[in-house]
Amino acid sequence: MTAVDRDVSTPSPPGVTASLSLILEEVRATTDAVMTHRADDLDNLAETLANARRIFVLGAGRSGIALQMTAMRLMHLGLTVHVVGDVTTPAIGPGDVLLTASGSGTTTSIVRGADAAVKAGAKVAVITTAAASPLAALDTAVVVVPAAGKLDRSGTVSAQYAGGLFEQTVMLLGDALFHSLWLRSGQSADELWPRHSNLE
């Protein structure tokens, strides 16, 4: 299918602003809950990242893409950061931190990667919706987000498709982590700027 079919007999659907309003409301409620109940976990996660020798990010699907946005910013901050799956990403080891996100906390490739990271002597930091998941069980730093996981398509937690709300939250948490690490680094914006890629 290369175009979205519309049934002309049905009433016009609500516009994009209605969707944007819905998303903002869900994001606000979810981040409010995180701020109320998980403030210490967030600070703990920031501390873990700040003390890492190197940071590796690993995710599947859209939460993996969201973590790439975080990875780029952490590089701008002067940290050594690698995306798992990139061609030049080396082996993880002691002193390193694996930052990962999985709504369900059960994504096979993520759980396997996190296990391998722990075995290699690295710490693992997790963002997930599932406090009781295998992934949450092995972590040194975990933030539990009250958003639907990708596998939950019931619509009871979020009216959005699959893990949309979780993935949006991962991106915003990543940016909040960056913002806090930036403030505590004492660097000005002009000190970060020269680190941006200059060959594209």
Add this chain to the structure above:
Amino acid sequence: MTAVDRDVSTPSPPGVTASLSLILEEVRATTDAVMTHRADDLDNLAETLANARRIFVLGAGRSGIALQMTAMRLMHLGLTVHVVGDVTTPAIGPGDVLLTASGSGTTTSIVRGADAAVKAGAKVAVITTAAASPLAALDTAVVVVPAAGKLDRSGTVSAQYAGGLFEQTVMLLGDALFHSLWLRSGQSADELWPRHSNLE
């Protein structure tokens, strides 16, 4: 530098929740402004995507990554979508739409790509902060977002680093566009699910 240095003599910086709260407030103000002043532009952009033969997404840096999140969702919806730069992305042509985002509207690779798309007979849809930019000038569908561009490091529009607020907005607008296209498609969540990658 592999760890963020802290000066122990300074008072403790605000926690991550303070950063998250700041981001949410900026995102809310920006999307409010878009919803108030750009509702028609958003619907026009949704219409342009819905009628596309194929959708190509092109972005640089973090706004490019944000568009990849949108691209994945549009594929889940059953649309034919390509990320410019991917190995199997073919040539764009008549009937296709290039969806792009650039805070400044002047990023060289984006402007060149958009020019090439127009010359090839494709439509171009743009998300930008700069109504008067070269990119906004050639578009058939443009949404202007009142967020700081990446090059604006003055801090007057946003307290976040560089184009952070713009990039967050691109991601949320992309998800709002998807949500609206999903509603008008009449497909259930269970109809989208079998399109998710099953080999990872």
Add this chain to the structure above:
Amino acid sequence: MTAVDRDVSTPSPPGVTASLSLILEEVRATTDAVMTHRADDLDNLAETLANARRIFVLGAGRSGIALQMTAMRLMHLGLTVHVVGDVTTPAIGPGDVLLTASGSGTTTSIVRGADAAVKAGAKVAVITTAAASPLAALDTAVVVVPAAGKLDRSGTVSAQYAGGLFEQTVMLLGDALFHSLWLRSGQSADELWPRHSNLE
């Protein structure tokens, strides 16, 4: 380490041409053996690709990168091709072919992906050094290459590091498959050219 140290007291190592000569000799011997003993398998693999509804490529490390070179060429030929792991790659299904390469035939992510492809009703085509591997066991089209696998660092099969010879062979076999499919398609070079990406 950011630079290769040299011990000035040792004699000068052989130049790059010696390495290139070694590689060429190994590649020649390996492809000779494939041509002598695996001609039918290669033609069977070409036939499998030619009849595919869509082609998905999957590999890990350098053999995965080599398959990306093949994927791009097959797209130039007009075939529908996806790289597993790309953002817009959909689910595989009946009529599709998964083209994969694994020196050892035991790489976990590849074996899992191949199993999933078979379960989804797709065919699997494999390039491997290991005729008795799990991967070779489930295939509809398999080409066995007498080159060292990545895990074989004994130096008995190849003087090159790890799976270098296998990965070079994968790339050359991929180009030979393309060249044959191009000839049988009857398309001229000028017919392929307009399919090259025009937005970069």
Add this chain to the structure above:
Amino acid sequence: MTAVDRDVSTPSPPGVTASLSLILEEVRATTDAVMTHRADDLDNLAETLANARRIFVLGAGRSGIALQMTAMRLMHLGLTVHVVGDVTTPAIGPGDVLLTASGSGTTTSIVRGADAAVKAGAKVAVITTAAASPLAALDTAVVVVPAAGKLDRSGTVSAQYAGGLFEQTVMLLGDALFHSLWLRSGQSADELWPRHSNLE
């Protein structure tokens, strides 16, 4: 088109081994010429890479993919390597080397990247077919390969499609450069192995 059409009235085309044989012969002739006429240039290129603070690789299309194979190996050797376009690739600067490849030596994005690298104080190393190209003109280390460029579809230099022969040569030269740097590093295979990605 999702399958290669065949005209059943035409005689059967030659098999894949004929294509592989053709490719091997072209590769052999090209690398022979490089070994005969460009031995010093290759050693110069190896020396440039060995002395780099960090190595950045940049390429478009299939020669860019070939350079990614080289980049991964140089990382295995312990060098600091970045692929331009990757999310965590920082700015290039003094002491760094940009390794690039362009058949024509005129690819816009490559020439712009190389110019930017020189302006940033980095060295540029080039593999190209065009000794008189803009790219070759600015280099500190250049290897000219007598293979058809991508834009040459006349078939006089190579019977393969577009830049196939050049791209194969880039991959083999990259592996020859790695092999030589490995020998001069004095590291055993077992010393390189622990650097391979351990999270996939």
